[in-house]
Amino acid sequence: MAPTYWLDLFTAETWKEFLDNGGEVSGFSPRRFETVQRMKPGDLLLCYMTRVSRWVGLLEVTGDAFYDESLIWQSQVFPSRISVKVRIALQPEFGVPVLDMRDELTVFEGLSNPNLWSGPFRASPARWKQSDGEAIVRALQDAQADPVERPLGRHARTGQLSIDAETVETAQGSVSVPVDEQPEAANNVQSDSEAQPRTHTEIQYALLKLGSDMGFDVHVARNDISQEWNGRRLADVPRTREALPKQFDPATNRIIELIDVLWLDGGAIVAAFEVESTTSIYSGLLRMSDLVSMQPNISIPLFLVAGEKRREKVIEQVNRPTFARMQPPLHQICRYISFEGLRESLDRARGLVRYLKPDWLQEVSESCELDDVVD
Structure with missing residues (x-):
């Protein structure tokens, strides 16, 4: 009888803690206990590492579910537990990039927007299709037999995203409301304000040149057309x-022409980028949300580009109720790219840019969705 396959999410930190603890117990949040109870001995857990987007292991269920709050992980208790044995355990550097399996996994089929693929990777445990599970097992076995080291780059931060938020009750249920950003220290304001326009223009230029070198037409925000780098x-x-495609109405075009960078292929927008180096982050988000509100069936991949130090703030703002209640929610179609990660990726791709495809953006970006459960 074929095993049932389940997704099991880890961060770099919790994967190490799991292995250091003997690799005999996998844990999930309290509200997942009913799902954990559906697991049976012989079922297989597909271990996926968030942020680096790689398959790193395969576990076999060896016992029934149990509830235990003894300490294994530092970030959370994860008391909904199941006994397992390790079938395959890879170091993250030798993991299998999920984006290398686009043509093999059904989760990549029929996407209305290229950025929507990460949805099935946000919560665990979750039951996965037999064909997908079998493909992942084969890929893990190949990686174990013939290891290939791939640098982790900027995505290799351990731990979970920590966001200050308040939970409030509304007519629609509980809503997590991020706490407002605190003002920056006064002695940093001048130096930051001097650096922001220059960094903004640097990243705009890099994205424009990248798109051009890849063979796309490009468009720069109307109010930045005279800027120099x-x-x-x-x-x-x-x-x-200078001119935008005529596929949208005049009101929509007025929004689009202010987006920092666009890549164009004929009359189609291939990607849209908002570069955020100011404190609020809000200007770019509002442009993107207005665009999605006016064109709810839009299939343009959206990217927020900001400094690594501001990653948490970017993701916090994208997940505000204002944007989360949109259809589709902004966090599902918008991905984050760090300034530092973009620079590193461009250095590694030097001399090969003309061979890159738009899918490359998925590899250098990360989801703006909050992990529902990470063990």
Whole structure:
């Protein structure tokens, strides 16, 4: 009889803690206990590491579910537990990138927006299709037999995203409301304000040139057309277009023409980027939310690009109720790219840019969705 496959999410930190504790117990949040009870001996857990988006292990269920609050993980208790044995355990550097399996996994089929693939990877345990489970097991076995090291880059931070939030009750149920950002220290304001416009223009130029080198037409925000980076005007990047496609109504086009960077393929927008180096983060988010509200069936991949230090704030703001209640929710179609990660990725891709495809953006970005359960 074929085993049942379940998704089992880890961070780099919780994967290490699991293995250091003997690799005999996998745990989940209290509200997942009913699901854990459906697991049976012989079922297989597919271990997926968030942020780096890699398969790192395969566990076999060896016993029944139980509830236990003894300490294994530092970040959370994860008391809904199941006894397991390790069948395969890979170091994250040798894990299987999920994006390398686009053509094998059904979760990548029929996406209305290329950024929507990460939805099935946000909660565990979750039952997975037999065909997907079998494909992942084969990939893990191949990685174990023939290890390939792949640098983790900027996505390799351990731990979970920590967001200050208040839970309030509404007519629609409980809502987690992020706490407002605290003002920055006064002695940092001047230096930050001087650096922000320059960094903003640097990243805009890098994205414009990248899109152009990949063979796309590009468009820079109307109010930034005269900006320069190292003596080069943004408007002078090859393949820069002044006019936008006519597929949208005038009101929508007025929003789109203010988005920091667009990649265009004929009349289609391939990707849209908002570069956020200011304190509020709100201007770019409001443009994106207005665009989605006016064009709810839009299939444009959206990307927020900001400094690594501001990652938590970016994801916090994207998940505000204002944006989370949109259809589709903004966090599902918007992904985050760090300044530092973009620079590193461009350095690694030097000389190969013309061979890149838009899917490359999925590899250098990360989901803005909050993990429901990470063990």
